[in-house]
Amino acid sequence: xxxxxxxxxxxxxxxxxxxxxxxxxxxxxxxxxxxxxxxxxxxxxxxxxxxxxxxxxxxxxxxxxxxxxxxxxxxxxxxxxxxxxxxxxxxxxxxxxxxxxxxxxxxxxxxxxxxxxxxxxxxxxxxxxxxxxxxxx
DNA sequence: GCCAACGTTGGC
DNA sequence: GCCAACGTTGGC
Numbered sequence: 001x002x003x004x005x006x007x008x009x010x011x012x013x014x015x016x017x018x019x020x021x022x023x024x025x026x027x028x029x030x031x032x033x034x035x036x037x038x039x040x041x042x043x044x045x046x047x048x049x050x051x052x053x054x055x056x057x058x059x060x061x062x063x064x065x066x067x068x069x070x071x072x073x074x075x076x077x078x079x080x081x082x083x084x085x086x087x088x089x090x091x092x093x094x095x096x097x098x099x100x101x102x103x104x105x106x107x108x109x110x111x112x113x114x115x116x117x118x119x120x121x122x123x124x125x126x127x128x129x130x131x132x133x134x135x136x137x
Numbered sequence: 138g139c140c141a142a143c144g145t146t147g148g149c
Numbered sequence: 150g151c152c153a154a155c156g157t158t159g160g161c
Binding site for chain 1: 157158159160
């Protein structure tokens with residue numbers, strides 16, 4: 001089991017929109033970055049991820065599950081990019097903000113801090129547990 | 138709205 | 150294959 005973090009501008013694709021898609025989930029399409037694509041290719045069905053709102057909110061608001069492994073991105077006409085399908089699992093009762101992550105010594109090495117521009121990031125098991133604890137999951 | 142970080146593109 | 154120019158992202 002691996003853990004990930006999906007970033008999105010809430011104006012473009014929000015947690016609320018993700019929840020409305022239910023258990024069937026939704027293609028995480030539109031990614032045009034090779035590192036992010038490669039991360040998605042590593043994902044297995046059943047892997048879990050955080051759902052992070054960038055922009056004005058900057059906080060982890062929910063937990064998602066990979067429901068379909070990497071396949072060609074239907075919105076990409078170059079054939080270079082893949083995406084996975086993810087479904088909302090449950091909200092984070094106490095959203096963990098970027099400031100919270102930065103202020104926590106155990107999370108200082110998180111990709112969210114170190115690789116702030118990467119839209120699909122790996123999360124270690126230790127980081128996962130720590131954020132879940134902070135978020136009262 | 139600015140700016141730093143960084144990925145991508147294109148000329149050589 | 151290198152590197153400068155450029156565009157985009159995202160935090161502040």
